[in-house]
Amino acid sequence: MGVTVHTRVNGQPIEREIEARQLLVYFLRDELGLTGTHVGCDTSQCGACTVWLDGRAVKSCTVLAAQVDEHEVTTVEGLAETVPEAQRIEGLHPVQAGFWEKHGLQCGFCTPGMMMTAAELLANSERLSQQEIREALEGNICRCTGYQDIVDAVAFAAEKMGVSVERDVTASI
Amino acid sequence: MPTLFGTPVRRKEDPRLITGHGNYTDDIRLPDLLYAAILRSPYAHARIRSIDVGKARALPGVVAVFTGADIAGKVAPIPTGWIVPEADQKLPPHPALAQEKVRYVGDGVAMVVAESRAVAEDALEQIEADYEPLTPVVDAEQAIAPSAPLVHEDVPNNVVLHWQAGSDVATAQQAFASAEVAVHRRFKNQRLVPNAMEPRASVAQYNPGSGELTLWTTSQNPHIVRLLLSGVIGVPEQKLRVVAPDVGGGFGSKIPFYPEEALVSFAAMQLGRPVKWTETRSENFLATTHGRDQIQDVVLYGTKDGKIVGVEANILANMGAYLSTAAPGVPTILFGLILPGAYAIPHVRIDVKGVLTNTTPIEAYRGAGRPEATFIIERLVDEYAHEIDMDPVEVRRKNFIPADAFPYNTSTGLTYDSGNYELTLRKALDAVDYTQLRQRQEKLRKQGHLIGIGTCSYVEICGLGPSKVAGAVGFQGGLWESAIVRVHPSGKVNVYVGVSPHGQGEETTFAQIVADTVGVPIEDVSIVHGDTAAIPMGWGTYGSRTTPVGGSALALAAQKVADKAKRLAAHLLEASPDDVVMQDGLFQVKGVPQAQATFQQVALAAYTAWDLPEGEEPGLEASSFYDPPNFVYPFGTHLCVVEIDRETGNVHILRYVAVDDCGRVINPMIVEGQVHGGIVQGIGQALWEGAVYDDQGQLLSGSMMDYALPKASFFPRFEVYRTETPAPFNPLGVKGIGETGTIASTPTVVNAVLDALRPLGIEDLEMPLTPQRIWQALQQHGGDRS
Numbered sequence: 001m002g003v004t005v006h007t008r009v010n011g012q013p014i015e016r017e018i019e020a021r022q023l024l025v026y027f028l029r030d031e032l033g034l035t036g037t038h039v040g041c042d043t044s045q046c047g048a049c050t051v052w053l054d055g056r057a058v059k060s061c062t063v064l065a066a067q068v069d070e071h072e073v074t075t076v077e078g079l080a081e082t083v084p085e086a087q088r089i090e091g092l093h094p095v096q097a098g099f100w101e102k103h104g105l106q107c108g109f110c111t112p113g114m115m116m117t118a119a120e121l122l123a124n125s126e127r128l129s130q131q132e133i134r135e136a137l138e139g140n141i142c143r144c145t146g147y148q149d150i151v152d153a154v155a156f157a158a159e160k161m162g163v164s165v166e167r168d169v170t171a172s173i
Numbered sequence: 174m175p176t177l178f179g180t181p182v183r184r185k186e187d188p189r190l191i192t193g194h195g196n197y198t199d200d201i202r203l204p205d206l207l208y209a210a211i212l213r214s215p216y217a218h219a220r221i222r223s224i225d226v227g228k229a230r231a232l233p234g235v236v237a238v239f240t241g242a243d244i245a246g247k248v249a250p251i252p253t254g255w256i257v258p259e260a261d262q263k264l265p266p267h268p269a270l271a272q273e274k275v276r277y278v279g280d281g282v283a284m285v286v287a288e289s290r291a292v293a294e295d296a297l298e299q300i301e302a303d304y305e306p307l308t309p310v311v312d313a314e315q316a317i318a319p320s321a322p323l324v325h326e327d328v329p330n331n332v333v334l335h336w337q338a339g340s341d342v343a344t345a346q347q348a349f350a351s352a353e354v355a356v357h358r359r360f361k362n363q364r365l366v367p368n369a370m371e372p373r374a375s376v377a378q379y380n381p382g383s384g385e386l387t388l389w390t391t392s393q394n395p396h397i398v399r400l401l402l403s404g405v406i407g408v409p410e411q412k413l414r415v416v417a418p419d420v421g422g423g424f425g426s427k428i429p430f431y432p433e434e435a436l437v438s439f440a441a442m443q444l445g446r447p448v449k450w451t452e453t454r455s456e457n458f459l460a461t462t463h464g465r466d467q468i469q470d471v472v473l474y475g476t477k478d479g480k481i482v483g484v485e486a487n488i489l490a491n492m493g494a495y496l497s498t499a500a501p502g503v504p505t506i507l508f509g510l511i512l513p514g515a516y517a518i519p520h521v522r523i524d525v526k527g528v529l530t531n532t533t534p535i536e537a538y539r540g541a542g543r544p545e546a547t548f549i550i551e552r553l554v555d556e557y558a559h560e561i562d563m564d565p566v567e568v569r570r571k572n573f574i575p576a577d578a579f580p581y582n583t584s585t586g587l588t589y590d591s592g593n594y595e596l597t598l599r600k601a602l603d604a605v606d607y608t609q610l611r612q613r614q615e616k617l618r619k620q621g622h623l624i625g626i627g628t629c630s631y632v633e634i635c636g637l638g639p640s641k642v643a644g645a646v647g648f649q650g651g652l653w654e655s656a657i658v659r660v661h662p663s664g665k666v667n668v669y670v671g672v673s674p675h676g677q678g679e680e681t682t683f684a685q686i687v688a689d690t691v692g693v694p695i696e697d698v699s700i701v702h703g704d705t706a707a708i709p710m711g712w713g714t715y716g717s718r719t720t721p722v723g724g725s726a727l728a729l730a731a732q733k734v735a736d737k738a739k740r741l742a743a744h745l746l747e748a749s750p751d752d753v754v755m756q757d758g759l760f761q762v763k764g765v766p767q768a769q770a771t772f773q774q775v776a777l778a779a780y781t782a783w784d785l786p787e788g789e790e791p792g793l794e795a796s797s798f799y800d801p802p803n804f805v806y807p808f809g810t811h812l813c814v815v816e817i818d819r820e821t822g823n824v825h826i827l828r829y830v831a832v833d834d835c836g837r838v839i840n841p842m843i844v845e846g847q848v849h850g851g852i853v854q855g856i857g858q859a860l861w862e863g864a865v866y867d868d869q870g871q872l873l874s875g876s877m878m879d880y881a882l883p884k885a886s887f888f889p890r891f892e893v894y895r896t897e898t899p900a901p902f903n904p905l906g907v908k909g910i911g912e913t914g915t916i917a918s919t920p921t922v923v924n925a926v927l928d929a930l931r932p933l934g935i936e937d938l939e940m941p942l943t944p945q946r947i948w949q950a951l952q953q954h955g956g957d958r959s
Contacts, residue, residue: 019291026290035200036193038421040370041454045877048370076193096191100183103846107676108190109197109370109421134885141877143370143422144676146849146914147885168890171827173613173624173814 007068009034010078018065025049027065028075036076036112040141047140050113051075052082057120059113059139076112079119087161094157095119104153106144114140118154122161130155130168177685177695181842184681185699195419198374198391199451206376207236209437209450210293212283212300213459214275217309217531217870218322221273221282221302228299229285234292237444238300239436240283241270248439249405251432253496254397257505257647260336265325265529267495269405269432269439275304276324276494277531278870279459281432286440286448309531309870313468313491316528324494324529333492334527336505340584345483345520352474352482356557361939362545364466364491364864365857366458366880367538371421373461374451375434377441386442387414390434393423393673394713397498397650399705401430406438417703420675424854425537426461427675428715429498458875463864464538466491467504467545473553474520479563479571483520484512486549492527493534499648499715500536501527506646507542507634507716510585514550515594515632515808516572521584531870537715539854540915543633551629551920559931565924566607569598569630580803580901587634589806591898597832598630600894601810604830610814618932623817623956624827625929628810629921635909636721636805636900652718653800655709656727658687658734660793662780664773666691666698668731671711672723673703677911678843679719683727685839686905690731691738692755693772709796717807717909720839725903726799733795741793742775744786805900805908809833811852811917813925819957822948824860824926826889833913834896837906844910845893851914852891857883858915859922863941881941930956 003020006013009032016031028034028051037060040048044062051060052074074082080093089097095115098104105111114137121128121136128136133154134147142150155165189195226238250266270281283300287293310316310324316331324331339345349355375390386408392398392415399415402408420427433450440448452460467490474483490504509523540547554572558565574581576593583589614624637643640651657669668687672679684698691698701707711723735755742760743750746768753760760775762768775793778784782791814828831848838844861881865873874880899906919940926942927935933956938946951957 021291029200033202034193035197036195038197038371039199039451040372041877043454043876043878045882046370046454076191080192092191099191100187103184103842105187105190106678106846106850107370107422108186108195108419111190112193115191130890131886134888137885141370141882141884143368143424143854143882144850145846146851146853146891147888148849148891149846151885170892171814171889173610173617173816173827 003066005065005069008072010074011081020066022065023061024063024065024068025060028060034075034077038109038112040110045141046110047117048110048113050116050140052116052120057117076115079115082119089160093119094160095122095154098153098156102149102153102156104145104150110140110142114142114150122158122163125163127164128158129166176689178689178839182681182685182695182840184678185684186678186680197371197419197421198376198389201376201389203378203447205446207286207288207444207446207448208290208293209284209286209440209448210297211281211433212297212302214271214278214280214282216275216304216306217278218307219275219304220307221271221275222305223303224283225301226283229296232292232296232299234288235285235296236288237286237440238283239270239440241268241272244270244439245272248435251405251430251435252401253501254498254649255502255647256649257334257336257501260334260505262334262501263328265328265333265495269435277533278872279533280494284436284440286444311530311532311866311868311870313489313528313530316530317526324531328529331529332526333496333529334501336525337523338509338585339522340520342522345522348483348520349474349485353477354475354557354560356473356553356560358471358553358556358937360469360471360549360552362465362467362469362548363940365464365538365862366864367424367426367464368882369422369424369426372452372454372457373431375437376447376449377437378447379441379445381445385412386438387416388434388438389416389418391420391427392417393427393675393715395673395703395705396671396710397713398430398434402434402438405435414706417673423675424539425464425541425715429462429536455876459533459872462497462536463493463533464535465545466535469549471549471553473557475557477561479561479568481516481518481572484518484550485522486512488525490525490527491530491532491535493530493532495534497534497536500534502646502648503537503542508546510587511543511634512546512550513583513585514547515574515630517574519584532866540912543912544855544916544919547631547916548920551631552923555924566598566602566628570595588803589632590803591901592632592806592808593896593898594630594808596896597808597810597834600832600896601628601812601830604892604894605812605828623819623929625815625925625927627921627923627925627928628812629917629924630810631917632806632808633913633916634804634806635717635912636801637716637718638804639802640800650712652712653798654711654723654726655796655798656723656730657709657796658730658794660734660776662777664693664697664776666693667701668698668727669701669708670723670727671709672719673714674719675714677714677719677847678840682720682839682843683724686724686728687731690728691735692758694758717911721805721900721903721907721909722799722801724905724907725801726797728904729799730795730797733797734793737793737795738772738775740786740789741779742770745770745775745778801903803902805836807833807835807908807910807913809913809917811921813921815925815929817926817929817947819951822944822951824942824947828892829889830892831914832894832896833910834898835910835913836900836908837897838895839907847910848893848914849891851912852918853883853888855915855918856922859919859940859942861941861943
C-alpha cells in the first residue's frame with residue numbers, strides 16, 4: 001500500500017510515493033541516497049541511525065517514513081548547515097570538527113548517529129559535565145573508541161558553541 | 174620539513190566519514206540490484222525433512238529461491254584456513270546452505286533473491302521447512318562425554334583437534350610434583366559476540382560476457398576472500414575482484430570467509446543481475462562468528478617465596494558447529510605459546526581440545542587466544558600471591574623476564590624480541606602512588622567500603638608474522654605484506670597496500686611514513702587499500718600486523734622511491750647523488766644553493782624520460798614484499814581501582830591506568846585511541862558481556878537488548894601512559910597496539926573486583942561479573958552489610 005510523503009530533508013523539499021511500512025532510515029538511504037545514516041541494529045539500541053526530526057534526535061529505524069509527512073528531517077549530510085556559517089570550522093559543524101580534531105571516530109560507522117545525538121545535546125545545553133555528556137550518549141553505541149575521545153570531541157564542540165563543560169577529575173582514591 | 178613520525182596528525186580518513194560520505198558495503202547501489210535474504214535454522218540440531226519453497230517463489234517480486242539441494246555440486250563447502258599440525262585436526266564439511274542437517278540456530282537453510290529487501294524478507298516467511306529435531310549439545314564439557322550426540326558424524330567425541338605444547342613433559346611433571354605451592358583454578362572464559370557496529374554485507378556483480386565477478390564485502394582480508402571464493406564458486410582468481418570498501422569494525426569477526434559471500438556470488442552468476450545481502454543485527458548475533466569460549470583447568474606451581482616454577486593448562490575450547498577460517502589457530506598457537514606471559518617460567522604444559530558443539534562458529538575475536546592466555550596467568554599470579562601472602566605486584570616483579578635478557582627464548586618456543594616489563598609496572602604504580610593507595614584502601618575497608626586494586630602485566634605476540642612460522646604452525650597462507658609506492662607525474666603519491674585497515678587509521682599513519690621518507694607533504698599522499706584489482710597481494714588486517722608488517726613493507730618501498738628520486742635529481746642537477754640533499758620538498762646540491770629541483774620536477778622528468786641517467790628505467794614507483802623475521806611482542810601494565818556497591822553489586826571503576834609499550838609510535842593520538850577501545854572491550858568481557866545459550870542451543874542473548882555492550886557512562890577517564898622500547902626486528906621499530914587493551918583489561922578488572930571481595934571470603938567469580946552475580950555472592954558471604 002502506497003502513501004505520499006511531503007517532507008523537507010536537509011532543507012530540500014521532498015515528495016515521494018512510498019510503501020506505508022517503509023522505515024525512515026530506508027527512505028533516507030534507499031529513496032534519497034543519503035547513506036550517511038546507518039543501520040546498526042534492529043532493536044533501536046545502537047543509535048547509528050540517529051537523525052533529527054524537527055530538530056530532535058530520533059532513531060530513524062524506529063520511525064516510519066510516513067510519520068515525517070509535513071515534518072523536517074536533518075541527517076549528517078545536512079548537519080553543518082544547522083549552525084550559522086560563522087560557527088562552522090573548515091565548513092564543518094563544531095561537532096564534526098571536534099570528532100576530527102579529537103579522534104572521536106575509528107571505523108566511522110556509529111559516527112553520524114553519535115554526532116547527531118551530540119549536536120542536539122549541545123544545541124539545547126548551556127553547561128555540561130563530562131558525566132552528563134557520557135549519559136547523553138546512552139543511546140549510541142561505539143565499539144571502537146572506548147568513548148573517551150568522543151567525550152573530548154563533544155567537549156571541544158561545546159566550547160566552540162559557547163556551552164561550558166566542567167573538567168573531568170580523577171577519583172580521589 | 175619536520176618529521177611526521179611521532180606526531181598526532183589528524184586522520185585523513187575522517188573528512189569523508191564525518192560528513193556522511195563513507196562508502197560501506199551496504200551503501201553500494203547498482204542498476205538492477207536484487208536483494209537476498211537467508212532463511213536460518215530455528216533448531217540447534219535437526220534433520221531437514223523437506224523444504225517447500227513453492228509459495229515463496231510465487232510471491233510477486235521474488236526472483237529466485239535456492240536451497241542446499243540447489244547449490245550442491247555448484248558451491249563447494251566453505252573451507253577452513255588453518256590446519257594445526259600434530260593435532261589430529263578433522264575437517265568437517267561446512268556447506269554454504271545446510272545439506273540434510275542443520276547444526277546451529279542460524280545455520281543457513283535457504284536463500285531468497287527478490288526485487289527488494291522487504292519482499293525477500295516476506296518470502297522467507299512463505300518457505301515451509303520441516304525439521305526432525307535432534308538432541309543438541311551446547312557445552313564443550315558435555316560434548317566430549319561418551320554419550321553426547323555428534324555434531325558431525327565423522328568427528329568422534331566431537332573433538333575436532335587435540336593439541337599439546339610446552340616444555341619437556343617428564344621434566345615438567347617432575348617440577349610440578351615437587352613444587353611447594355600449587356594453585357588450582359577452573360576459569361570459564363565466556364563466549365563473546367564481537368558486535369562490530371557495521372553488520373556484515375556482500376554485493377556481487379557478474380559480467381556473463383567476460384566471466385568477471387566483483388564482490389564487495391565487509392572483510393578484513395579481501396585477498397583471502399578472493400582466494401577461497403575462487404575455489405568455492407569456480408571462478409578463476411584472475412577474473413575475481415574482491416573489494417572491502419569502508420568497513421565498520423571487525424574485531425576478528427570479519428576475518429572468515431563466509432557462506433553468504435559465496436551465495437550472493439553464485440546468485441549473481443545464476444541470475445545475471447547484481448545481488449546484495451545485508452545482515453540484520455539479529456542475524457549478526459546468530460550467524461557472524463563469536464569469540465573466546467574456553468573452559469580452563471589450570472595450575473600454577475611455585476615456591477613459598479614467590480618464584481613461579483611452572484604452569485599447566487588443560488583447555489576445552491568450544492569451536493561451535495563448524496571450523497571457521499582462522500579458528501583452529503586461536504585456542505592453540507595464538508593461545509598456548511604465550512601462556513607464560515611476562516614471566517620467566519621454566520616449565521609449561523598445555524593441552525587443548527577443540528570441541529564441536531551446536532552453536533555459532535567461534536573465530537578470532539580482538540586478541541584471539543592471547544586474552545584467554547593472559548587471563549589465566551594474570552589471575553593465577555594474583556591467587557598465588559594471596560596464597561603465599563605476598564603483594565601481587567611483588568610476585569610479578571620477582572618473576573619478570575629481566576630487561577637485559579632480550580631477545581628471550583620462552584619455554585614454549587617463542588623468542589620475545591624486546592621488553593622492559595619492570596618499567597611499565599613501576600610507571601603504573603607511580604601513577605597511583607601504589608603504597609599510599611594500599612594504605613588508603615585499608616582505611617576505607619575499615620569504614621566498610623569494598624575497594625579493590627587489580628593489576629596485570631602482560632606481553633602479547635602479534636605482528637603476524639614470519640611466513641615460515643605460519644607454515645610450520647599450519648596457517649594455510651603467508652603472513653608477509655606488500656606495498657607499492659607510486660609517484661604520479663605531478664608529484665602526487667598513491668600508495669597501494671595489501672593490508673586492509675577498517676578503523677585503525679593507517680590511511681594516516683602510512684601517509685606519515687611515506688611523506689617522511691619520500692619528502693612530500695602528507696596532503697599529497699593517498700593510501701589505497703581493500704581492492705584486489707588495485708592493490709598488490711596481501712594477507713589483511715588482524716593480529717595487530719598492519720603497521721609492523723604492512724608498514725614495514727611500505728617503508729621499504731618508500732625508501733626505494735626516495736633513492737631513485739635522488740638519483741634522478743642528481744642527474745638533472747649534474748651532481749653526484751651523494752652531494753644531493755632533499756629538504757622541504759626541494760632537492761639541492763650541497764654547497765651550490767642555486768642548483769635546485771623540486772620533487773614535482775623530478776617526478777615529471779621520471780615520466781617524460783627525455784633525459785634519464787644511464788640504465789635507469791622510466792617512472793617513479795617501487796614495490797616491496799616484506800616478510801618479518803619475528804613476531805613483535807608489545808607489553809605493559811594496567812592497573813584498576815574499583816569500588817563495589819554493597820546494595821546493588823555494581824562495580825564502579827574509580828581509576829584505570831594503562832601503561833603500554835608498542836615500540837616506536839607513529840601517531841600517538843591513534844595509538845591512544847586503540848588503547849581506549851581495547852580497554853573498553855576487555856572490560857566488557859570482565860563485567861557485562863556474555864553469549865548465553867539455553868540447553869536447546871537457543872541464543873538467549875541474541876540482541877543488543879539482551880547482550881550488554883559497554884556504554885560511555887560506564888567508564889571514568891582512562892589514564893594512559895607509554896614507555897618506548899623499539900622493536901628490534903622491523904625497520905620502523907614498531908609493535909602492534911590494536912589488541913593490547915583487550916588483553917590487559919579483562920584480568921586487571923577481575924583482579925580488582927576479587928581484591929575488593931576477598932576480605933569477605935569470596936575467592937573467585939565467573940565472568941561476567943554482573944551486579945547480579947556479585948550481589949548474590951555478597952548475600953552468601955554476609956557482605957551486603959558493612
